[in-house]
Amino acid sequence: MKIYLFILSLFFCGLSYSQTSISGSVKDSKDQPIPGANVKVAGESAGTVTDSNGNFTLTTTKKPPFDLEVSSVGYGSSTVSVTSNNQNVTVSLTEQETQLDEIVVSASRAPEKVRESPVTIERMTIRDIKKSASPTFYDGLENLKEVHMNTSSMSFKSINTRGFATVSNNRFMQLVDGMDNSSPLLNFVLGNLIGVSEIDVANVELLPGASSALYGANAFNGILFMNSKNPFKYQGISAYVKYGSTNQRAAGSNDYRDYGIRAAHKFNDYFAAKANFTYMKGTEWYATDYEDYGAPGRDRSHHNYNGLNVYGDEVSTNIRGVALGMLNAGVITPAQYTVFNAILPNENVSRTGYNEVDLTDNEVRNAKIDFSLHLRPFGNEKLEVIWQSKFGFGNTVYQGANRYYLNGFFMQQHKLELAGKNFFLRGYFTTEHGGQSYDMRFTGINVNRAWKPDATWFGQYAATYVQSTLGGATPTQAHGLARGAADTGRLIPGTPEFQSAFNSVIANPDVLSGSKLVDNSKIYHSDGNYNFKDLVKFAEIQVGGSYRLYDLNSFGRIYTDTEEFGGIDYDEYGAYTQVMKKFMDDRLKFTGSIRYDKSQNFDGSYSPRVSLVYSAGQNKNHIFRGSFQTGFRNPTTQDQYIGFNVGNAVLIGSAPDNLLRYSETLPVNTVAGQAFAGGATTVMNGEDAYYNSYTSSSVLQFSALAGTDPVAAAALLRRTNVDLVKPETVKAFELGYRGEVKGFSYDINGYYNIYNDFIGNITVVSPFYGTAQDSPSFTAGPTDPGFQTLHALTNGNTRNYQLYTNTDIEIKSIGFGVGVSKKVFKDFELGANYNYAEFDFDQAKDPSFEAGFNTPKHRVKATLSNDKLFKNFGFNISGRWSDEYLWQSTFADGIIEEATVIDAQISYGIPSLKSTFKLGATNLGGKEYKQVLGAGAIGQQYFVSLTINP
Known part of the structure; x- marks a missing residue:
C-alpha cells in the first residue's frame, strides 16, 4: 500500500x-x-x-x-x-553505408561503437526483424554469421556458436533483459519458450565465443542478449497476427497461427508500464526416422530391431536365456527346457515398439505473458526501478538421452532491478513446473508392459519359436510367427484401450510403470555492476559480481533428490573488474578484465581477458582487433546430481555425494550368476558405475569376438578409469577486422580455441559381480574376480551407465568467418557470410569419449533485400547452405546431411493504418532437412502476417 x-x-x-x-x-x-x-x-x-x-x-x-x-x-x-x-x-x-557507429553494450558491459568492440559481435535491430523472411525473429537469428541452429522442435531451437553443442547446449547463455532464461532443471535455454515477443524486441546482440571474463561460468562458447523495449521510450499498442501452414511429407499440411499484442504507456516522467501477450499454435515436425542406428541396415522385420523414433523396442533379451527363466518359474519342465535350449538361438529379441507420432498429440503450443512496471523517482534516467514478471507456457519436444514431450510445461521469472547511468543492481528468480510432461521411451516401454509383462511376452515368443521350428519353419519364419503370437492382444494406437493405458502411464512418475517427468526446480540469482567513468578519468573502470543458488526438486524422478536423501541445493558466486583505456588520439583501445568464480563443489578459478583494438585510416574506418581470454564452465546440475534411468542406461552425475544417492535392485540371470551375486537380485549404485566397470567400446569388441575366441576377447576388455567431473576450461585467441572498402562493409574474424578437461559423457558397462580389470583371465577359474566379470558379461548380468567426466585429451578448434555487405543498386542491400569450423580431437587416445562438435565445417549465408522496392513495398530473400557433418549425442550418433534452405518474404506498408502486411515462405526448395538426429525433418512453412505499430 x-x-x-x-x-x-x-x-x-x-x-x-x-x-x-x-x-x-x-x-x-x-x-x-x-x-x-x-x-x-x-x-x-x-x-x-x-x-x-x-x-x-x-x-x-x-x-x-x-x-x-x-x-x-x-x-x-x-x-x-x-x-x-x-x-x-x-x-x-542521411543514409550511411557504415554500421561501425552503431552502439552495442554487451561486449564490454558499457555502451560503445561497434568499431570499438574488443570481440566479434553480431546484431539484430528492429529494422532487421521487420525485414526478416523467417516466421519469427528467433528463427531469423539463424541468418547471423557464426550461428548454427539445432532444431529439436518447431518451437525449440538451440543456438550453437563455435561448436560442441547438442539440443541441450549448456555452453551457451541467453539473457533476456539481463535474466538468464535457462531451465533450472535442465540447465540450458529452451529456445524462446520464455523469451520476448518480436514486437517488444528493442535489439539483439550476439557474442560468439568465450565471455566468462564478464559473464561467468556458462558464457563458454557464446552468449545472446535479447533486450526488450522500455515503455518510457516505446509507447502505444502494437499487435500482430500470423496465419499460414506447415508442410511435411510425414505430417501433411497443417495450420499455423501466431498472435501477439503489446501495450505500453508512459504516464509521466516518473512512471511507465507495459504488458505483452503472445500465443502460437501449430503441428510439430513429425519425427519418423525409423533407422536402427545401433545396427545400420536393420528394419522392422529383424527380431532385434531398435528404431530411432520407436519406443518400447529398447526392451531386449537373449531368447535362449528366457528358457531358464521359464524353467525356474515352473512354466516348462526340465525335459522341455532341454528342447528349448537346443532350438532357441543365442540371439537377442526386442519387444515391438510404438512410433513416436503415436505417443504425442503432435501439437506445438506456446504462450508468453510478461509485464513490467518502471519507476523513475527523479524523473530521469539517473535511477530507474523495474519490476518485471515473465511467464511461459507450452508444449514442445526436447531431446536429451531420450525424447521428452514437454506437455503443459510452465516457467516463470520475476525480477527487481535498480538501474542508473553507470550502474545496475538486479535480483531475480526462475521457477518451473513440468506440467504433464513425459519421457517417450518409457511411455512406449510401459504401455507395452501394461498389457503384457515382459516375462510373459518373451515366454510366449520363445514357446512359439520352438513350436514353429519343430513344425518345419525356417528361423526367419519362426521369428515372425513368434512375434505375432507374443503380440496377441497388443494395444493399438487410436483405440480406447490404448488411450487408457497411455493416460495411466504418462500420469505415473515411477519409471517401472510410468513416464511422467516431475519438476519444481528454482534458481535464485543476483548481480550488479558499477562503472566509475564519472569518478575516475584516466581510464574507464568497472567492477561487478553475481551470486546464484540452485534449488533442485525433481522428486527423485531425474535427480537424486528422493525423500530418503532430501533436496539438493548448492550455490556459486563470482566477481570481476575491467579497465578500458584509449591511446594514440583514441585510435588504440586497450581492454583488460579478470573474473573470479567459485562453485560450492569445485575450486575457484580466474578468467582473464585482454584485447587491443586499433582504428586505422583517415576516418578510422579500418579497425583491427585481437584478444586473448580464458573461459570456464562449471559442471551443470545434471553433470553433478542426475540419477536418471533412461531404460538402456542410467545417467549418473559425479558429485562426490551423489554416487551413493542413486541405487537400484536388479534381477540376476542364471543360477550360476545368482551364486556369484549372492542371490537372485543385486543392488547397484554410482560407485559401481565409476569404480567397477568396463568401457562400452571394449565390451563391444569383447562381444564381437567372445563366441569364437573367448581368450582373445577377454584381452580386449578395458576397465573404466575416469575421475569425477570438474570444470572445463578454454583458452581463446581471436583476430578480427572491420572496415569499408569502396562501399563494401567487411567483418572478418578468426579464432583458435584450446579446451582442457573437456566435459563429456562416457558409456560404461558394470558387471553385477566380480572386479573389473584390464584383460581379465578367461582361464583363471570361477573364484577369480576378473573371471566372474566375464561370466557376468556373457550372461547379461550387467548394467549400462552414462557417466559425466572430463577427458585428459586436449581438444582444439579453429574457425574463421567473413561477412560482407553493400548497397548494390539504389536501395538493394546485399549481404553474405561464410564460416569455417573444425576441431581436433585424437579419438584413438580416448575411444569411449564423444566430443560432440556437431557443427558443419562449411556454412554459407546470403540475403538480398530492399524495403523500398517501390512505394510501400519491400522484399527479402535469404539463403543458407551447410555441408554434412557428424552428429554425436547421448540419443544417437550419425550423419546430418548437407542442406540448402531459401526463405523469402514480400511486405506492403499501409501508413494510414500504421500497418504492414507480410507474405513469407521458408524452405522454398521443398527438400526436407534435419539439424538434429532423432528430431523431425524440417519441411516448408508459409505465412501471412499483419503487424500494427503505433
Whole structure:
C-alpha cells in the first residue's frame, strides 16, 4: 500500500510539473518517413521513437532553448534546435553505408561503437526483424554469421556458436533483459519458450565465443542478449497476427497461427508500464526416422530391431536365456527346457515398439505473458526501478538421452532491478513446473508392459519359436510367427484401450510403470555492476559480481533428490573488474578484465581477458582487433546430481555425494550368476558405475569376438578409469577486422580455441559381480574376480551407465568467418557470410569419449533485400547452405546431411493504418532437412502476417 501511495504521489507531482511538448517528423533524403528513429533531448534521458509514419511527440520538463538529437540505424545522426513550446520540427537523416557507429553494450558491459568492440559481435535491430523472411525473429537469428541452429522442435531451437553443442547446449547463455532464461532443471535455454515477443524486441546482440571474463561460468562458447523495449521510450499498442501452414511429407499440411499484442504507456516522467501477450499454435515436425542406428541396415522385420523414433523396442533379451527363466518359474519342465535350449538361438529379441507420432498429440503450443512496471523517482534516467514478471507456457519436444514431450510445461521469472547511468543492481528468480510432461521411451516401454509383462511376452515368443521350428519353419519364419503370437492382444494406437493405458502411464512418475517427468526446480540469482567513468578519468573502470543458488526438486524422478536423501541445493558466486583505456588520439583501445568464480563443489578459478583494438585510416574506418581470454564452465546440475534411468542406461552425475544417492535392485540371470551375486537380485549404485566397470567400446569388441575366441576377447576388455567431473576450461585467441572498402562493409574474424578437461559423457558397462580389470583371465577359474566379470558379461548380468567426466585429451578448434555487405543498386542491400569450423580431437587416445562438435565445417549465408522496392513495398530473400557433418549425442550418433534452405518474404506498408502486411515462405526448395538426429525433418512453412505499430 505504501508503494502504491508513493507511486501515486509521484504521478500527481508529475502532473503539476511544467512540461514542454515538441512534435515533428523524421524523413530520409528521399522524403520517406523513417519509423523507429530515436529522438531525445541532448544531455537528458527524455526521449521517444518515431511511429510507422516517421512522426513523434516528445514531452520534457526542460524549458527551451535546447537541442534534440535524432538518430536511426543505417543513418547519420542530426541535431535540431528547439526554441519554443509546442514547436513542430522536421528532421532529415542521411543514409550511411557504415554500421561501425552503431552502439552495442554487451561486449564490454558499457555502451560503445561497434568499431570499438574488443570481440566479434553480431546484431539484430528492429529494422532487421521487420525485414526478416523467417516466421519469427528467433528463427531469423539463424541468418547471423557464426550461428548454427539445432532444431529439436518447431518451437525449440538451440543456438550453437563455435561448436560442441547438442539440443541441450549448456555452453551457451541467453539473457533476456539481463535474466538468464535457462531451465533450472535442465540447465540450458529452451529456445524462446520464455523469451520476448518480436514486437517488444528493442535489439539483439550476439557474442560468439568465450565471455566468462564478464559473464561467468556458462558464457563458454557464446552468449545472446535479447533486450526488450522500455515503455518510457516505446509507447502505444502494437499487435500482430500470423496465419499460414506447415508442410511435411510425414505430417501433411497443417495450420499455423501466431498472435501477439503489446501495450505500453508512459504516464509521466516518473512512471511507465507495459504488458505483452503472445500465443502460437501449430503441428510439430513429425519425427519418423525409423533407422536402427545401433545396427545400420536393420528394419522392422529383424527380431532385434531398435528404431530411432520407436519406443518400447529398447526392451531386449537373449531368447535362449528366457528358457531358464521359464524353467525356474515352473512354466516348462526340465525335459522341455532341454528342447528349448537346443532350438532357441543365442540371439537377442526386442519387444515391438510404438512410433513416436503415436505417443504425442503432435501439437506445438506456446504462450508468453510478461509485464513490467518502471519507476523513475527523479524523473530521469539517473535511477530507474523495474519490476518485471515473465511467464511461459507450452508444449514442445526436447531431446536429451531420450525424447521428452514437454506437455503443459510452465516457467516463470520475476525480477527487481535498480538501474542508473553507470550502474545496475538486479535480483531475480526462475521457477518451473513440468506440467504433464513425459519421457517417450518409457511411455512406449510401459504401455507395452501394461498389457503384457515382459516375462510373459518373451515366454510366449520363445514357446512359439520352438513350436514353429519343430513344425518345419525356417528361423526367419519362426521369428515372425513368434512375434505375432507374443503380440496377441497388443494395444493399438487410436483405440480406447490404448488411450487408457497411455493416460495411466504418462500420469505415473515411477519409471517401472510410468513416464511422467516431475519438476519444481528454482534458481535464485543476483548481480550488479558499477562503472566509475564519472569518478575516475584516466581510464574507464568497472567492477561487478553475481551470486546464484540452485534449488533442485525433481522428486527423485531425474535427480537424486528422493525423500530418503532430501533436496539438493548448492550455490556459486563470482566477481570481476575491467579497465578500458584509449591511446594514440583514441585510435588504440586497450581492454583488460579478470573474473573470479567459485562453485560450492569445485575450486575457484580466474578468467582473464585482454584485447587491443586499433582504428586505422583517415576516418578510422579500418579497425583491427585481437584478444586473448580464458573461459570456464562449471559442471551443470545434471553433470553433478542426475540419477536418471533412461531404460538402456542410467545417467549418473559425479558429485562426490551423489554416487551413493542413486541405487537400484536388479534381477540376476542364471543360477550360476545368482551364486556369484549372492542371490537372485543385486543392488547397484554410482560407485559401481565409476569404480567397477568396463568401457562400452571394449565390451563391444569383447562381444564381437567372445563366441569364437573367448581368450582373445577377454584381452580386449578395458576397465573404466575416469575421475569425477570438474570444470572445463578454454583458452581463446581471436583476430578480427572491420572496415569499408569502396562501399563494401567487411567483418572478418578468426579464432583458435584450446579446451582442457573437456566435459563429456562416457558409456560404461558394470558387471553385477566380480572386479573389473584390464584383460581379465578367461582361464583363471570361477573364484577369480576378473573371471566372474566375464561370466557376468556373457550372461547379461550387467548394467549400462552414462557417466559425466572430463577427458585428459586436449581438444582444439579453429574457425574463421567473413561477412560482407553493400548497397548494390539504389536501395538493394546485399549481404553474405561464410564460416569455417573444425576441431581436433585424437579419438584413438580416448575411444569411449564423444566430443560432440556437431557443427558443419562449411556454412554459407546470403540475403538480398530492399524495403523500398517501390512505394510501400519491400522484399527479402535469404539463403543458407551447410555441408554434412557428424552428429554425436547421448540419443544417437550419425550423419546430418548437407542442406540448402531459401526463405523469402514480400511486405506492403499501409501508413494510414500504421500497418504492414507480410507474405513469407521458408524452405522454398521443398527438400526436407534435419539439424538434429532423432528430431523431425524440417519441411516448408508459409505465412501471412499483419503487424500494427503505433
